[in-house]
Amino acid sequence: MKPPVPSLLIANRGEIVVRIARTCRALGVRSIAVYSDADKDALHVRACDEAIGIGGTSPRDSYLRADRILDAAVRSRAAALHPGYGFLSENADFAQACLDAGLTFVGPTPSAMRAVGDKIAAKQTAAAAGVPILAGYAERDQSPHALRDAAERIALPLLVKAAAGGGGRGMRLVTDMAAFDEAIESAQREARAAFGDPTVFLERFVQSPRHIEVQILADTHGRCIALGERECSIQRRYQKILEESPSPAVTPALRAKLEQAAIAIATAVGYVNAGTVEFVLDEEGQFFFLEMNARLQVEHPVTEMVTGIDLVAEQLSIAAGAPLALAHPSQRGHAIEVRIYAEDPASGFLPSTGLLTAFVPPDMPHVRNDVAVTHGSRILAAYDPMLAKLIVHASDRRSAVALLARALDAYQVGGVATNLGFLRWLVARPEFEEGTTTTDFIDRHFRLEDLQPQKGRRAAMLAAAGALPELRTTGDAERSDPWQTLGQWRHSAMPDEVALADGTVQVERSYAEDAWRASLDSDAALVRNAGHGTFQSLEPNGADGDRFTAWLDSSGTLWTAIAGSAIRFARPAPPTDTASTGHRHSGTASRGAIEAPMSGTVVKINVTVGDAVKAMAVLMVVEAMKMEHALAAPYAARVSAVKVQVGQSVAAGEVLVELEES
Structure with a gap:
């Protein structure tokens, strides 16, 4: 053909x-x-x-x-x-x-893209097509006065959203007008960096909604069809984390209305090719138009899995001028997608960078892996932190959820922290299993302690220490010279002591089990190299225990990821030389230094030397992986030094501001 x-x-x-x-x-x-x-x-x-x-x-x-x-x-x-x-x-x-x-x-024609790609124009198009829209401000006047006046008319809470893009970038929730100006400035900076256009609009914020979207295909011969809906309600910082099709909240009657609305908007602008029309569904079952994405969506695989349609193949066929040969497709079974991100939940989900020492997606029937990386890939601060997408398909939703849980259990990533442990927590929640989650679910339910390892931190430390000799042997470390990274252990034939801040672990070779034995007091672990940068713990009876990853970062810190949750084990702090310093006081660099939580670029500085700041006042903003991260004062203080300038690239751990507690 x-x-x-x-x-x-x-x-x-x-x-x-x-x-x-x-x-x-x-x-x-x-x-x-x-x-x-x-x-x-x-x-x-x-x-x-x-x-x-x-x-x-x-x-x-x-x-x-x-x-x-x-x-x-x-x-x-x-x-x-x-x-x-x-x-x-x-x-x-x-x-x-x-x-x-x-x-x-x-993709669509430039004229159709302008009509729907600009979120302000898209809302006007939807309203003209008779599709419900949320109250808001969608005008070209971007002056602070016009935006503030509009915000006061809309009433709080409201959303500030980028007109030129999506993916949660350039979006801010405002619940207090005192924070409105900063929200506008931050959203505009982020929108400019991500999309090259700082234009924003305002929209009434719907409490506890569901996020529903409809996939459409339209050819150059005037035919447009809808391929059912996807639910994308599980989000963090307005970024989708999990998507599924069909939605557990959408009835056949509601699906017909959503598809009709999506086709009406696409037809109104002469849309061609693949597109997605997004809606918000409130607690009363009323839907409102959000935006139309004039492109293929990240989450398109769930539609492919339930319809059997290759959307990219359809895109190419439409672009070549062929008419749509598809009838309205029927959905088969249930599909769920999760996004695997390089981010550290223990540090507030900040992006995690480094060298992938292990990357082993699950190899299972009815599981699809769309990946961006492989073993040995380097994760950079300049780009989006998504490593891969994991998609499962089963005959019904309950079976799909169970398959997703098994696939996540099998997923192994080393070298960077990831959200795998968080995804495992999410899939195990009864609210998710019942299909009742809304967009605020994570904010209301997630707590960091939910990600603590089941067997405890000490068991995780023993496993990591038991893997250390293999890391030395394979050179599976962030630095090119693993002997330098391993520091005090590099001169011995094998490391018989691993000194960590949590304790000193004894490590010895157990030839009978072909494994390393790590012990601390009465606790012990047996660890075997499982290949591809992964390790296997052994139970006392010789049975396989947890499979995990372990690695050393550029500072020599030992990490392990067990059940997807990354845990760091630092070396002991050097003893304080009291003879030379006399004493330590609260204003030391470790106490008063504000450090970069990740590698990135300084985009805003709010303080100068001598400024008095209140606790939680934003000192500066660092951009990494297309997202802004505000750094706040941990206590009331006076600024004693500002070490960086706007536009400067900074490394994780670099001192940005020094404070003297007031």
Whole structure:
């Protein structure tokens, strides 16, 4: 069969490139990747038939550079371009530039993209089509006065949202007008960084809603169909974490209304190709239009699993001018997707960077892994922290939830902290099993102590210490010289003592079990290398225990991830030299230093030397992985030093501000 297009440049990075390339191979389409300098060894580069470098190490200097993307298309003689999601995927000017360059753009027309891609214009389109919308402010006047006046009319609580994008970026909840101006400034900065457009709009905040979206496909011959709904209510910081289809809250009658509304909006703007219309569903069952995404969604696999339709193949076919051959599809079974992120729940879900020492997705029937990385990949602060998506499919929701739990139990990642433990907690919650979760579920129910290892911190420490000799042998550490990383243990034939802040563990080889024995007082653990950067603990009777990962970071800190939750074990603090210092007092650097919680870029500084600040006052804002992180004063103090400037790149642990407690 003749391919819909001979060659396709995929203007993106990560798992979506790998996923699109998979369909290209099936259809006989030559796939072309682009990559930044930082991504030259990335998995998506190897997944395609050809790859073109576009320079840069940040999104702004690489994947957001339309000129470099188009130059790569010309150099590779690409016939078509797929934008993926994020970056330039909803940029109408870029879509037009592709058409002007003679490329087939796999997506909607520039005019349709402008009509729905701009969230302000989309709300106006929905209202004109008779679809319910939330009260708010969606005007072009972005002056502080106009925005504040509108906020006072809407009443609190309200949401500030980026007009040009989604994914939770450029979104802030305002519950107190005293925080309104800062919320606007922060949302605009984040929107500019992520989408190149700082425009925002305001919207009434619905308490405890569900987030429902409808997938549509429309061809160039005037036909538009809906492929059912997805529920995306489980979110954190307005970013989707888990998506499923069908929604446990949607009846057949409500589904028909949602699909009718989605088709009405798409038809009103002459929409072509794949798109998603998002709605909020309140506690009374009334739905309101949120936005339309003029691209393929991150969560599209759940629709593919329940319909059997390859959405990327349909996109390519539509872009080539073919009419839709699909009837209205019936849904088969239930599908759930979770997103695996490199982030540390113990540090407030801050992004986690480093070298992946292990990456072993589950290999099971009815389980799909859409991955962005592999063993040895480096996770960078400049880009989105999503490592992979895990998708399961079963005959019904209860079976799908059970399969997802088993798949998460089997997932192994080492080298960075991840949200795997958090996802395991989520899937085990009775509210999720019953299908009653809403968008505020995590805020209301999650507590960090929920992620503590079942067998306790000491058992985790023994397991990590037992893995340490194997880390030394394999060099599975963040630094290129594992002997340097292992510090005090590098001179011995085998480490017989592992000194950690929690205690000193005795480690010896147990040849009978072909394992390492780690002991502290009366507690002990047997650990065996399980390959691929993973380890296996052994029960006293010789049976397999927990499978886990362990690694050393660049500072020499020992980590382990058991049941998905990463735990760090620091070395003992050096003794204080009281002879030279005389005494220690509360104003030491360790007490008064505000450090960068992750690698990133300083985007705002609110203080200068000499300022008096109140407890919890925001001192500065650091951007990492396209998200802003506000750093607050832990107590009332006076600023004694500001060590950085706006625009400066900082490393995790770098001192940014010094305080003197007042």
